[in-house]
Amino acid sequence: MSEKTAEALTNRTICQIGVVVRDVERAAANWADCLGLPTPEWTLTDPLEVANTVYQGEPTEARAKLAFFAFDNISLELIEPVGGPSTWQEFLDTHGQGVHHIAFRVADMDDEVALLKAKGMPPAQRGDYTGGCYSYTDSTEKLGVILELLANR
Amino acid sequence: MSEKTAEALTNRTICQIGVVVRDVERAAANWADCLGLPTPEWTLTDPLEVANTVYQGEPTEARAKLAFFAFDNISLELIEPVGGPSTWQEFLDTHGQGVHHIAFRVADMDDEVALLKAKGMPPAQRGDYTGGCYSYTDSTEKLGVILELLANR
Numbered sequence: 001m002s003e004k005t006a007e008a009l010t011n012r013t014i015c016q017i018g019v020v021v022r023d024v025e026r027a028a029a030n031w032a033d034c035l036g037l038p039t040p041e042w043t044l045t046d047p048l049e050v051a052n053t054v055y056q057g058e059p060t061e062a063r064a065k066l067a068f069f070a071f072d073n074i075s076l077e078l079i080e081p082v083g084g085p086s087t088w089q090e091f092l093d094t095h096g097q098g099v100h101h102i103a104f105r106v107a108d109m110d111d112e113v114a115l116l117k118a119k120g121m122p123p124a125q126r127g128d129y130t131g132g133c134y135s136y137t138d139s140t141e142k143l144g145v146i147l148e149l150l151a152n153r
Numbered sequence: 154m155s156e157k158t159a160e161a162l163t164n165r166t167i168c169q170i171g172v173v174v175r176d177v178e179r180a181a182a183n184w185a186d187c188l189g190l191p192t193p194e195w196t197l198t199d200p201l202e203v204a205n206t207v208y209q210g211e212p213t214e215a216r217a218k219l220a221f222f223a224f225d226n227i228s229l230e231l232i233e234p235v236g237g238p239s240t241w242q243e244f245l246d247t248h249g250q251g252v253h254h255i256a257f258r259v260a261d262m263d264d265e266v267a268l269l270k271a272k273g274m275p276p277a278q279r280g281d282y283t284g285g286c287y288s289y290t291d292s293t294e295k296l297g298v299i300l301e302l303l304a305n306r
Binding site: 007008009012013014017019020021027030031033034035036037071072073074076078095096097098099102116119140141142143144145 | 160161162165166167170172173174180183184186187188189190224225226227229231248249250251252255269272293294295296297298
């Protein structure tokens with residue numbers, strides 16, 4: 001795909017599909033069984049003082065248990081929300097288990113967040129992790145799915 | 154990824170993400186705007202006598218308006234359900250807009266459907282299209298998302 005305009009996302013490779021689940025250990029075991037692979041260990045996202053998690057404009061103690069499968073062309077992230085209000089918990093409470101987001105890597109987080117906001121898709125949650133940061137976009141009404149932007153630091 | 158067992162899916166490349174939307178024209182226009190691309194035309198799936206659509210064990214007149222975006226590594230399918238009961242309409246009625254499925258290509262549809270059924274994930278809907286057939290699997294409880302299997306004829 002080419003002919004990108006200056007007013008569009010700079011990356012068109014979906015790098016990750018994020019699935020919110022009620023029990024990450026159980027979901028990871030079920031996926032592993034389907035794929036004929038070992039069950040991955042889950043990890044806990046960083047606490048507020050490290051992740052600087054902001055949800056709907058307010059800091060939140062929310063964290064998540066994460067487990068990953070590396071498919072040939074994309075990674076699958078299983079997400080069990082814990083500990084406080086978050087886009088993950090909101091999704092689980094509203095929809096039950098399901099695909100929470102699809103993710104793109106971006107070079108300039110501020111530019112891309114501003115671009116989406118100008119198109120009527122404001123940020124819903126952001127945070128930091130070792131080596132980078134993320135921003136979820138409130139795009140379900142316009143695109144049918146939450147977008148996650150990922151940027152390295 | 155390797156070391157597949159005989160009791161697991163034979164393909165680990167997610168080829169498609171399917172998003173159920175209320176209005177495929179509007180969603181396609183919004184995606185095109187985000188991506189800086191022309192809005193794709195939508196197409197209507199075949200009628201029952203061609204598609205042989207079966208939903209929850211019964212033939213259905215359900216069809217869908219589809220629009221596609223080809224990302225670098227995966228295709229995005231926008232789906233507006235029309236015309237009768239279907240897994241797409243059920244998803245829209247239950248969850249609203251969202252990611253309905255992720256899809257894998259398989260060599261032997263019957264074998265893979267049987268494999269998933271044996272693991273507690275029965276088929277939810279199947280049908281034919283020019284050059285192939287599909288089967289959606291009732292896997293939301295175990296995996297957090299519906300799997301679609303696609304096979305060429």
